[in-house]
Amino acid sequence: MQIGDELPSITKEITQEKINRYAEASGDYNPIHVDPEFAQKTMFKGTIGHGLMTLAYLSEMMTRYLGEGWISGGNMEVTFLAPTRPDQRYTTRGKVTDKREEVSAQLVECEIWCEDAEGNKVVSGKAVGRVI
Numbered sequence: 001m002q003i004g005d006e007l008p009s010i011t012k013e014i015t016q017e018k019i020n021r022y023a024e025a026s027g028d029y030n031p032i033h034v035d036p037e038f039a040q041k042t043m044f045k046g047t048i049g050h051g052l053m054t055l056a057y058l059s060e061m062m063t064r065y066l067g068e069g070w071i072s073g074g075n076m077e078v079t080f081l082a083p084t085r086p087d088q089r090y091t092t093r094g095k096v097t098d099k100r101e102e103v104s105a106q107l108v109e110c111e112i113w114c115e116d117a118e119g120n121k122v123v124s125g126k127a128v129g130r131v132i
Contacts, residue, residue, distance in 0.1 A: 078125030
């Protein structure tokens, strides 16, 4: 792991079915996510994906990169820049920006983001995890 290394990207299609299943799993039935008729009348003009679903994709990317080091204490700070929408593909990306030694572990810091098919970022931030 070196500064500048790119993380393994993940591309996923968000569908209304996935949004509905996420609502079931999380208990978040906000109509902006699950009610197309309601959502059509909002500023979004349609349903949008749960923000935490997008974070789960970023966490999956970090798990693939750091494994146990992410699972046992990784954290991220992100900003949501745009909503995700059904029937569109999104790709997680990241790169290593820093490595440092702490008392109990070596840490790696990464710039992370999720982008739509046109390369527009919908979520952006940083993640820090342990190197095991």
